[in-house]
Amino acid sequence: MSKVLVIAFAEQDGSLGKAALEALAAAKQLGGEFCAGVIGEKIDAAADMLAGAGAAKVFGVAGSDFAQPRYASDAAAAEAIAKAAGAEIIVAAGTSRWSRVAAGVAHRLGGQIDTHVTGLAVENDAPVVTRWYYRQRMMAQMTRAARPWVISVDPGSFAAWQGAPGSASIEAVDVTLGDAAKRTQVTGVRTPSSGQQTIRPEADVLFVAGAGWTKKQPDGQFHVAEAEKLILDFVDNAKASLGSSKSLVDQKGEGQAVLTCLSHLNQVGQTGSTPRHPKGLATCCHGEEPHVVGWRFITERRAINLDANCGWAQGKADVLYVADSFAVMEKVNALLAE
Amino acid sequence: MSLAEQNAADVDRQCMDVDIACVGFGPAMGGFLTTLARGLMNEDGTPAVESATMPGMPPQVICYERADDIGFGVSGVVTRARALRETFPDLNPEEIPLCHPVTEEQLLYLLDPIGASRRPLTVRLADGAIKALKWALPYSDHALRIPFIPGFMEKHDGLLLSLGQFNQWVGNQLMASGTVQVWPSSPVSEPLFEEKKVVGVRLADQGVDKTGAPDAGFMPGMDIKAALTVIGDGPVGPVGRRIDDEIGMPEGNHQHDWAVGMKVVVDLPEGCELKPGTVLHTLGFPEPEIFGFLYVYPGNVAAAGIFVPSWFDNPVRSTYRYMQHWLQHPALWKHLEGATLRSWGAKTIQESGRRGEPHLAGDGFARIGEGSGSTNVLTNSGVDEAWKTGTLLAEGVLELLKDGKPFTKENLEAAYVARRRESWVEQEGRVAEKARDGFQHGFVRGMIGMALAGFTKGHMALGGDGRSPYQRVPTIEEYAKGKLSAEEIETLRKEAHAKGQTLHDAIMDRLGWPAIEYDGKLIVSHQDALLLGGKVQAQPGYADHVVFVYPHLCEECGTKLCAEVCSGQAITVNPEGGVPLFDREKCVHCGACMWNCGSVSPESTERGGIEFRAGAGGLHSAEN
């Protein structure tokens, strides 16, 4: 097997996040020896985790210049580590921080790259990756002969490595940033203005709100405010993440009553995100299945809809409840609040 | 004028000058623009004639199409392709996806294997005779293969086309020529008049709410001024209809006969024996008035569908439900079982043909294609005819441009209408014009009438009564007389309307039609057909294009035929009564609501209570 390197970014407290531990597990799946590289302001705890997982060597780039996710500094650090390690296969978690630089790093190394990898196997002593094309419409298994080969694994696709930290002897890699690499400064993090947290990548449940919530209900009236309360109560009670189809987050321009809790960040599938959660509950999504292709990554899927013949019944959900979502969710919320 | 309309009228509109403004990119416009583009430039690349609006340049020719792409929202066809081949003598079907020469043509008379079909006595007698003699007849799977196809219906030297793919092919060549521009996603709301002269068109307002009132990003539709406006916006196009309202129809002409055609494009099951180029025409089932077709494309793909005409006097005529029963007729299902839906769509067909011809030209405008009465109702052919009308207009326009003559009514009549009168479109249209009249009095007389007109080349025909659809449509009580009591119907109506549902399923179930069992592949719910097949979508920011103009008429209407017939379930019954609800995002722009209104406008006996205006969105499949 080629020389494998796991690259991770240390969290602010110096440890490794869940996504990095998943990538670590993915790399270990390749078998054989591997090295690790870690980047961050403080990296000791992370390096110990990597050593504990069996990294033969741990390379590190540390210091305040590397505290914030920034293209110029992160790409320079990852490039230097990969070169120091003589890496042929580089595995990392497809976090926003790594995704920003991964392809640039591959380019600098003269290598190739695959991202959003959801499965990893070894055949003929080489990795075979599983990844999706055309917004989750088709799944490919592929390999490459070229090295280095950068493989970004999607968070949520592998079980995180669990084990005790070891004691790392970090091989510090010197990276000096010129002024040109500091033209960008990260100044902070902003949370959406709606107040309530509705996107939780770690949640057990994804609640998919369909366009039916904002349509006229059987009494001939709109009940959008009531819908919003039911949805937010559920998201709050179940500590769920909230997703929606494009049609619902796009409604702002139509001048009609809209669910104010939804933004483009909540969009699932098509031009939205593709979150992975163990459970998913789709509500009032009649006919929207083709729009919500991100649904494919939900393990257990249930739906509530008024029509027993809707697309969700055609092999897309485990259970379809034919009922009024307003009535059901009110009771569900009461039960969850108990 | 509504408040929204007043607001819109007050706004400051931008204006743009072009030489020729065209409305609607269909086969007629394809013929017009292809012929025109070839004549506008000399071989050395210099303009053959000069633009009046941009001196030194060739004439600026702009075509606005309401659909979101040039290949969306049209239909599969079998055509003799005479005019197409005149324009493209070296036409190679292999260059156009889903195009194939016709290799085999069959006409099937379908018997009713269910027993729910509403068959008059003569048809039942004929059915009985066929069954009794089936051992001696070409009979199988409840269908009789008619041993010959009348010459006037034959398409054996023709082509099978997906009009969507054909339009893309034509459009791409046109745009690559750089001589004309075709802009999709650009609904044209109305013609611009100066007295009786058409001086251009107005595009639909954008950034408006459902009612048309300005909203976020309001942009008033631009006025496009042109010396000539070419109208090819089809049988339900708002520009053509507005001109008819303004200047009326020629004496004796009317558009009272219509049909809605609905079809699916399917991947045939593996091992299907149908060969590319095969054409099946069917009649007799699910109701005698409903005709069907199945065309086999290359690659084990087929288009199949039905026509529901305005003389099928059923106030709960749901094309979708009838199509599902038709697809499952044993004679078709033996080919289609296991097929998968690829595409779906519906459109209105103007069945008055030559008799529905409006004024073809006037000061500043000319009309081509189906909306101009070119469809041949005897041969069931429209695309080739439409294309021909476009080429005839282009020849006339080039002549006028080169002679430096203005686009007056007189000049256009000499240059275009005269060419049209001498063409085969006119001659064959005249033969056909009375061919459908017999259907006004029922299926059997209809068939006799068609045969008479066809075999006598139009010299003999059965007379029709010329009634408009709203004059014909019976009440549900009349339609179901003897099978369902008025009380029973009222109960069903109340139940359905309280849930905002239409009545056709409940009525058809009671009249003996079996419930539809979905197979999840081809036999799917109407909504799945819309999304998975038609890929129906609509951009925000446009007004509702289906407008119920007279709420009191809707209040009094007992049939709600607009909702029953709606091809996309976009019109639904309002549980509170009164004006039906309209969901623009589900509309496929077939326009069936417009001619299926059971009421008559207080302002014109030629109009119902529904206005079908310019709208964006609709089908997003290019395979229809």
Place this chain on the structure above:
Amino acid sequence: MTGGFQIVVCGGIVPNPLQTLEPITGPSGPALKNEAMLPAVLDPWAWHALFEAANLAKQNPGSKVWLVALAPKAKLQQVVMTIAQKVPFELIAIDGPASGFAESADVAEELAAAIEAIPGLDKSKLLVFGGWESASRGAGTTMQMVGEKLGIVDQFQGVDELKAAPDGSFEVLERIEGGRHQVSTCAGAPALLGWATGNLPEPPNNPQVGMANMRGVMPALQKAKPAKAGANGATYASVALPQQRRATRIVKDTPVEEIAREIAAWIKG
């Protein structure tokens, strides 16, 4: 900013989102069945990037927007007709595959070369825009490589907002985990931004914009150079549609209370 920005938007075309897609094995690797028949649209995230570019150009007089697109020429021509009425841009067309299976490195090479070849390009004013991913390859790798080839190290991905200051510096909001945005400031161009959806609505069709754009579109298509992008480098063991089909249990005619109890138990369990 004095003198404005030079904004180059990279955007390919993809099948219209609701089309049914099926993979086949073509002569040069995996491909889409009937790709030529499928209606296409500008890649959705690049579409948003184009609106943002036009908006930024409008706010900064002297700015100019180019659209660099690699796609089969005939399809690109059709797609351009659906976007050219939206915002003013100059098209630079490259005639090549729009396939998701084309290597991003190859695509990046073509895009970067096309950008370098823009007459009068001033890198001190250059902002390279694109989608943070394509809806075909869906990898999110092309833009970074374009930036690297152009020597741009101020790169941002998943961008939802760019606010430019009068001195040419700007603030960027990038999507990060948990539905949050990372806020950065950058001293100014050159920079590269891979856009998520941004916040701008789709502009209305403006026929005058369309007419103005068309003066450059047809010459650009006629000048389109053939590109060499392919699937070289990857060996595909399989490309298939997901086949999972679930046996859906349909619960109907059941009291709401009972359904709610079952769902709540499932959520808690």
